[in-house]
Amino acid sequence: MTDQRFGAVIRFLRIRRRWRQQDLADRARVSQSVVSRMERGHFGSVSLDKIRAVAAALDIRVDINARWRAGDLDRMLAAGHSALHEAVARRLLHLDGWEFAPEVSFSKFGERGVIDILAWHVASTSLLVIELKTELVDFNEMLGTLDRKRRLAAEIARERGWLERAASVSVWLIVADSSTSRRRAADHATMLRAALPLDGRAIRSWLARPGSATGCLSFWSTGHAGTGTPPSALIRSTRHRIRVPPTREQARTPARPSASEAPEAP
Structure with a gap:
């Protein structure tokens, strides 16, 4: 359904209930200007929460259908x-x-x-x-x-x-x-x-x-x-690893060189 058609549905159901835009806005707890923009199909600046609120006031269930061109x-x-x-x-x-x-x-x-x-x-x-x-x-x-x-x-x-x-x-x-x-x-x-x-x-x-x-x-x-x-x-594991500081004795003991750092034999 296009934005314009969805707006037309909202307007049709509002008029059928003999509501003004302000009546619908009060029930959905949004401003009258939001209802006006939605009925004209202008949803770009309207949050999803407000769209759902207006729809719910008219007993409309809003389902999001995501499509992706690269696959199902x-x-x-x-x-x-x-x-x-x-x-x-x-x-x-x-x-x-x-x-x-x-x-x-x-x-x-x-x-x-x-x-x-x-x-x-x-x-x-x-x-x-x-x-x-x-x-x-x-x-x-x-x-x-x-x-x-x-x-x-x-x-x-x-x-x-x-x-x-x-x-x-x-x-x-x-x-x-x-x-x-x-x-x-x-x-x-x-x-x-x-x-x-x-x-x-x-x-x-x-x-x-x-x-x-x-x-x-x-x-x-x-x-x-x-x-x-x-x-x-x-x-x-979901736990974070904790770095433990060396003990005083470990700090005084020089580290042994690795095989790559060891001096070559004469």
């Missing part, structure tokens, strides 16, 4: 998600005592969704909800979705006959590694650490000996899939 964006995003899914599944296959099911759909208590991977440790009866993300966008929605899946996981596993009673339910958020995702995660570090205290290093120990319920955030690289790289090497 949905297919490309799905390919990235599939590659991440394959890397994680390969890792789980190498873990003793763990079983898993991919793409577990659910509809319970009015809540619907899909758990990317639901894994369970038979010996400890521990459940693990794994959420895969190719990018980080809405953190509040993401953590809310994780919490909802955590609450429903035990009942889903019991109904499927995988675990009669789960001793604990943990969540693991795995994000495709990129500088953008790491930067966004750093901007929300306090919130993420409270909900997902473990990182890529700590989750390895937990997977070997599952215990109490926990949460983890780690970044994964899928660039080495199928190259023989050990699956454990694909887990990236």
Whole structure:
């Protein structure tokens, strides 16, 4: 739909309700001039929030449809998600005592969704909800979705006959590694650490000996899939490396020259 046609739709629905432009502006909490510009198809200086507000006042749902001349964006995003899914599944296959099911759909208590991977440790009866993300966008929605899946996981596993009673339910958020995702995660570090205290290093120990319920955030690289790289090497830690200053004794001890710096034999 073009800008002009969208503006015509807004005007048509406003007039149908016998509203003035000011009436619509008051309901959308925008200025009358914003409504006027939108009805004329001039959206260049109008924020997306205001467009959605005016549309919502008229019961219009605004969907953004992104197109790219070089290819199908949905297919490309799905390919990235599939590659991440394959890397994680390969890792789980190498873990003793763990079983898993991919793409577990659910509809319970009015809540619907899909758990990317639901894994369970038979010996400890521990459940693990794994959420895969190719990018980080809405953190509040993401953590809310994780919490909802955590609450429903035990009942889903019991109904499927995988675990009669789960001793604990943990969540693991795995994000495709990129500088953008790491930067966004750093901007929300306090919130993420409270909900997902473990990182890529700590989750390895937990997977070997599952215990109490926990949460983890780690970044994964899928660039080495199928190259023989050990699956454990694909887990990236989210912790920053800390440089430790040398002790007083180490500072007094001269460093040994490397092989390249050693003097040649006479």
